[in-house]
Amino acid sequence: MSTVDGLPPATGAWREGDPPGRRSWLRHGRALPLERGGALPGFQLAYETWGTLNADRSNAVLVLHALTGDSHLAGPAQPGHPTPGWWNSLVQPGALDPDRYFVVVPNVLGGCQGSTGPAAPAPDGQPWGSRWPVITVRDQVRAEVALADALGVDRWAAVLGGSMGGMRAVEWAVGEPERVAALLLLACPAASSADQIAWTYPQLHAIRADPGWRGGDYHAAAPGEGPHRGLGIARRIAHATYRSEAELSSRFGREPQGDGRFTVESYLDHHAGKLVRRFDAGSYVSLAEAMNSHDVGRDRGGVAAALRRVTARTVVAGVSSDRLYPLWQQRELAEGIPGAGELHVIDSPYGHDAFLIEVEQISALVKELLGG
């Protein structure tokens, strides 16, 4: 791991050198030029690893999380980290076997679980807040390239990701084709569509219209005074798009609860409350805007030309009931990436979130990718 002077102390509840779970930080002291102009003077990425890097450094697998995920791929909830691993049952023999692979999961640049983002200290020690620059998926991948360099991984045995993680995974495979041997893309597009940007827009408005937002400079406000209502509204909008119409209808029906709310309203309130307690609104805005920026074809002659650059052995999958990232987008990836073969369809009623829920089907895809 590269440690450098000139960066503020590591943030987050995890401490350097904490035992198993293997949490660590890349602390990168050189400037990271940004696609939209300017540069980050330095940054840190929190990451967790499972397994051991082999002598010829050929067994490293990069797993990239979605919008509100983080580096905690597997393991129980723990102090400082309120949620259990988001792909818990995949870190085992037959899938991401830690006896065979060195599995690396970074918290994304712009995130709020130990990586540099709006809530983290800038070089002056104060939160970045409104000074946090606009970042793109390509910038996030450049930060992850620095992590690979620091770990001594010239070529990933595989890069895996769903949703925003899939955006970074395909960006890796297009931008750094020689460094990605195998690729699993789940429920993600080659470029964010107008529909996806449209669903994000009211979410961004809800956060920015909250008086607690304070132009993005709320981090020093008293607890409870941040843009929690706005973030909660954003999550309610988003979470409805993450599930299918059929699931919501059959699961919740039209019966009101005793308190007068429709049951589905209560469900969305619950998910809003959970996110507000664990996620930073500034990170949500930064990551959502990065997702809107996603277009592997930008400055590369378009999506089709960009996808032709991929040399990785590739598996692409979408979810039958995903109304946010519909199957045509994964079909475009499968048809555009040389040798990707047929699109795999995850059969599920759960909509977009199926890439987090249908772990047996995903495990089979991982097995197919990694060869058992």
Ligand SMILES: CC(=O)SCCNC(=O)CCNC(=O)[C@H](O)C(C)(C)COP(=O)(O)OP(=O)(O)OC[C@H]1O[C@@H](n2cnc3c(N)ncnc32)[C@H](O)[C@@H]1OP(=O)(O)O
């Ligand atoms: C497990 C994690 O959270 S991983 C941490 C990192 N997070 C991520 O990567 C993604 C964030 N999480 C998510 O997107 C989602 O929570 C998922 C996909 C993981 C959850 O999917 P599912 O397992 O289908 O859970 P589901 O959407 O049914 O929600 C269950 C919760 O809703 C609550 N709930 C269900 N119905 C209602 C209702 N009518 N009113 C209020 N609450 C309700 C349940 O009590 C349960 O609460 P809990 O999670 O606090 O225990």
Ligand SMILES: N[C@@H](CCO)C(=O)O
């Ligand atoms: N439920 C997922 C959806 C975004 O892919 C998340 O919160 O990250």
